[in-house]
Structure formats: C-alpha cells, structure tokens
Amino acid sequence: MYEIFDVMILGAGAAGLTAGIYSAxxxxxxxxxxxxxxxxxxxxxxxxxxxxxxxLTKGYVIANTMKKQAKDFGCKIKTNVKIKNYLLESEIKExxxxxxxxxxxxxxxxxPGGKPRLLNIKGEEKFxxxxxxxxxxxxxxxxxxKEIIVVGGGNSALEEAVSLTTYxxxxxxxxxxxxxxxxxxxxxxxxxxxxxxxxxxSELRGFxxxxxxxxxxxxxxxxxxxxxxxxxxxxxxxxxxxxxxTFASLVKLNERNEIITDPEMKTNIPGVFAAGxxxxxxxxxxxxxxxxxxxxxxxxxxxxxxxx
Amino acid sequence: MGxxxxxxxxxxxxxxxxxxxxxxxxxxYKNGQMVKATTSIQNREEIESILDEFFGK
Numbered sequence: 001m002y003e004i005f006d007v008m009i010l011g012a013g014a015a016g017l018t019a020g021i022y023s024a025x026x027x028x029x030x031x032x033x034x035x036x037x038x039x040x041x042x043x044x045x046x047x048x049x050x051x052x053x054x055x056l057t058k059g060y061v062i063a064n065t066m067k068k069q070a071k072d073f074g075c076k077i078k079t080n081v082k083i084k085n086y087l088l089e090s091e092i093k094e095x096x097x098x099x100x101x102x103x104x105x106x107x108x109x110x111x112p113g114g115k116p117r118l119l120n121i122k123g124e125e126k127f128x129x130x131x132x133x134x135x136x137x138x139x140x141x142x143x144x145x146k147e148i149i150v151v152g153g154g155n156s157a158l159e160e161a162v163s164l165t166t167y168x169x170x171x172x173x174x175x176x177x178x179x180x181x182x183x184x185x186x187x188x189x190x191x192x193x194x195x196x197x198x199x200x201x202s203e204l205r206g207f208x209x210x211x212x213x214x215x216x217x218x219x220x221x222x223x224x225x226x227x228x229x230x231x232x233x234x235x236x237x238x239x240x241x242x243x244x245x246t247f248a249s250l251v252k253l254n255e256r257n258e259i260i261t262d263p264e265m266k267t268n269i270p271g272v273f274a275a276g277x278x279x280x281x282x283x284x285x286x287x288x289x290x291x292x293x294x295x296x297x298x299x300x301x302x303x304x305x306x307x308x
Numbered sequence: 309m310g311x312x313x314x315x316x317x318x319x320x321x322x323x324x325x326x327x328x329x330x331x332x333x334x335x336x337y338k339n340g341q342m343v344k345a346t347t348s349i350q351n352r353e354e355i356e357s358i359l360d361e362f363f364g365k
Contacts, residue, residue, distance in 0.1 A: 035352070082352065129330030129348030142329035212327040233329065 004092060005031045007300050008105030011243075012077060013040020014286045015276025016111035017066035018293030019300075023109075024073035026301050031103060032070065032077045033095060039063030040113045041277070042286055051286060062286070088250050088272050106307070107271045107300040110251070110259060111293065112243035114277035114284070119151065119236055123207030131213020132234050136160040139235075140167045147171070148233035149216065151204060153180040157237035158190045164235065165195040172197045172229075174204060174218060207234070242278040254280045265296035271307075273299055338362055 007023040009016045012034035023030040037043070042059040049056050071077060087094040093108045116134035118124055124132060133139040140163065148168050150161040153175035159182075161173055173190070178201050180187045190196055201221045208215040216234060218227050244257050251267040251274070252260045258280035265273045275292035277284050311320065311331060319325060322342060325333050330348030336358060337343065343362045346354070 080352075129346070130327050131329060133330050133348070135331075138331040139329055212329070 002102060002104050003029075005029045005103070005105040006304055007031070007107050007109060007297065008033065008093065008095065008103060009109045009111055010034075010083070010095070011040070011111030011113055011276065011278075012038040012067070012079065013111060013113045013276055014042055014063075014066070014289035015113070015293035015296070016040070016109070017063070017070050018290045019109045019111060019275055019297040020070035020075040020077070020293075021066065021073060022294050022297035023300065024070060024075035026297070027074075028301060028304065030070075030075040031105065032075060033081050033083065033103065034077070034079045035081060035083065035112075036079070038067045038077065038079055041115075048286065059286075083246070086246070086250055088269050091271070093271065107273065107303055109265075109293075109296045109300060110247060110267070110272065110274040110278060111276045111296070112247075112278050114240040114242045116236065117239045117241045119204060119238065121204060121206055123209075123213075127207045127209065127213040127234075130211065131209065131232060132207065132236065134236055136164050136235055140164050143168050143233040145169045146232045147230075148235060149174055149204070149229070149231050150235045150237065151175075152237035152239075153177060153182065154237070154239065155182045155186055156239075158182040158186045160235060160237055161196060162186075162189055162193060165193055168195065168233075170197070171195055172199055172231075174199045174202050176203050176221065177201065204234070240277060240284065244278050256280070263295075264299040265292060266299060271300075271303055336362060 006028035007030045009019050009032045012032050016032055020030055020032045042063045048059055082098040083095055084098045085096040092104050095103045144167045146168055147170045150157055150173045161171055202218050205217045205219050207213055215228055215230050242258050251269055254260055259274040259278050261267055261274050261279050265275050267274050273296040275296040276289040319333055319335055324342055324345035328347035333347055335342050335345045344358050
C-alpha cells in the first residue's frame with residue numbers, strides 16, 4: 001500500500017523548499033523529491049546581500065536553513081533520486097523512479113529550476129571549469145590579472161562583467177547585436193569602466209587550447225569574417241534554460257520552454273502547480289522563487305480544501 | 309569546507325587540479341590515493357561514469 005501525500009514537490013531549490021515549508025507548516029503531508037543536491041542555484045551563489053531581513057550571507061547557508069525549516073515542520077525530503085515517469089493527469093498523481101519506487105500525491109508542485117544556457121559550440125564542454133565559466137561569483141577569483149571575455153548583452157552579463165573587473169586585467173564583452181538589452185544605467189556603468197572593451201555584432205564559434213583554454217574564434221556577423229583572440233577565460237551569460245524537458249508533453253510550456261502558470265501558480269492540469277525559475281516570468285531571483293513557492297503551496301492547500 | 313581555508317589546500321594544490329578554474333573541485337580518493345578530479349559542476353551521468361570506472365559497478 002502506497003502512502004498518498006497531500007503535496008509532492010519536484011525540486012529542492014528556493015521555490016521547492018519554500019513550498020515544502022509552507023505546505024508542511026499547514027499540516028499537509030509533504031514530500032520533496034530532488035534529482036540533485038538540495039539548494040538549486042542558491043548554492044552557486046557565494047554571497048547574498050539583498051535577501052530582505054538577512055544581512056550578508058552565503059547561498060548555501062540560506063539553502064541549508066530552508067531545508068532544516070522544511071524538515072522541522074515534517075516535510076520529507078529525498079535527494080539524488082532519478083525519476084523515470086510522471087503520471088500527473090489523474091486525481092492521484094504518481095512519480096515513478098528508475099529503481100521502480102512509486103510516490104503518490106493529491107497535488108504536485110513542479111519546481112525543477114533552471115540552468116545556465118550554453119553556447120553549444122566547439123570546445124565548450126572540454127573547457128568547462130578550465131577556462132569557461134557560467135558563474136562569476138564562483139569562479140571570478142581564478143581569473144585574477146588575466147584577460148577574459150564575457151559573452152552576452154543582458155543585465156546579467158553586464159552586471160557580472162562589472163563585478164569581474166574587480167579581478168581581471170582586461171575584459172572584452174562579445175555580443176551578437178549592435179546594442180545591449182540591459183537597462184540603460186547598467187550599460188552606462190559598463191561603458192565608463194576603463195577595463196572593459198566591446199566586440200559587437202559578433203559571436204564565438206569555438207574554444208581552443210590544450211589542458212586549459214588558450215584561444216577563441218569569433219565571427220563578425222554582418223561580414224562573416226572570422227578572427228581569433230588569445231584568451232584565458234570566458235564567462236557565458238546568455239540566459240537560463242528551464243529544466244522542463246521532461247514535462248514538455250505533460251504541462252503547457254511557452255516558446256522558451258517555461259511552464260505557463262496563472263498568478264496562483266496553477267498549470268493547465270488540475271492539482272498541478274509550478275514555481276521558481278521553471279515558470280514563465282521576467283525576474284529570476286531567490287526572492288521571486290520564494291514568493292512563487294509560497295503561492296504554489298497555498299494554492300495547493302486551497303485545492304485540497306475544495307476537493308474534500 | 310570553505311575553499312579558501314588552509315584545510316582546502318590539499319585539494320586546491322593537487323597535481324590533478326592544476327589548471328582548474330571552476331568550482332566546485334571534486335576529488336575522488338581510493339585507498340588513500342587521489343584517482344580522479346573534476347572541476348565545475350558535473351551532471352549525474354558524468355559522476356556515475358567516474359564511480360563505475362574507479363569504484364566498480
């Protein structure tokens with residue numbers, strides 16, 4: 001006989017853990033299943049300085065505190081599981097693991113998070129961690145006094161570029177368009193920084209080196225002209241990809257593969273909610289993920305009340 | 309373990325970790341010997357492949 005949970009949460013980042021806290025606090029039997037370690041992208045953030053009510057702290061500290069809060073309220077957490085199949089349409093939802101364990105619940109909250117988008121070009125996989133990075137906070141110090149490239153033209157790319165100038169000798173931003181998408185004040189800050197140069201209307205085409213990154217090739221898009229640049233580091237900030245591939249045939253996604261929800265975090269399937277970086281929204285912060293998780297858990301609780 | 313603490317030096321300065329520029333550094337020990345090291349976040353398949361290779365299926 002299987003235990004049927006009130007709420008099953010898939011994902012243990014900021015959104016999933018918050019949903020677990022609220023759901024378990026409301027005396028709903030709650031299970032969190034997570035394919036990796038607890039904390040999601042929070043644990044990649046060295047310092048968090050703008051989480052309201054909390055002075056400067058570490059990402060992993062907030063993650064561990066959230067995990068403890070959820071467990072203290074009675075939420076069960078199973079990490080490093082591998083999920084084989086989802087049955088979300090029926091009244092009782094099921095998740096089947098690769099080891100054939102089955103978990104059932106009356107409601108499901110999808111909170112699988114996202115991951116940095118890759119360029120998917122030659123050498124990117126080879127030099128990940130030996131010259132290519134997706135996290136300035138994690139890896140910036142390794143590039144002290146080196147020359148690096150930042151790829152991207154949005155707020156994240158430009159803000160991270162400015163933060164990286166604390167460490168590097170020189171930084172070149174490579175962007176595919178002739179203008180940046182970032183807010184004007186962010187662009188102004190980048191343009192006045194003497195360490196930053198720009199290569200516009202261009203894209204990287206390959207990474208080269210032996211054990212570490214030594215060189216990149218760059219295409220100037222209007223002319224198709226190829227050039228090479230000797231470089232020891234490249235930081236890539238070209239957006240995030242939601243971890244929604246496995247849900248593509250289950251819930252409605254938009255053209256960016258983000259789960260479409262209403263303001264109450266409901267998906268198109270009754271009893272299935274979504275929260276955090278996986279949903280269609282503009283701003284992705286720990287605080288917005290926490291808000292999504294809260295709303296999803298409260299909506300799930302309301303759904304259960306109505307079903308009774 | 310904080311990466312900048314003295315306790316992290318054996319990992320940070322290990323021969324296998326030369327050239328690493330992405331956290332986390334992950335090192336695998338077998339019988340007291342470092343047999344494999346990786347840099348940056350690895351996915352489940354990559355980790356399983358290392359465990360299968362060095363620690364048996």
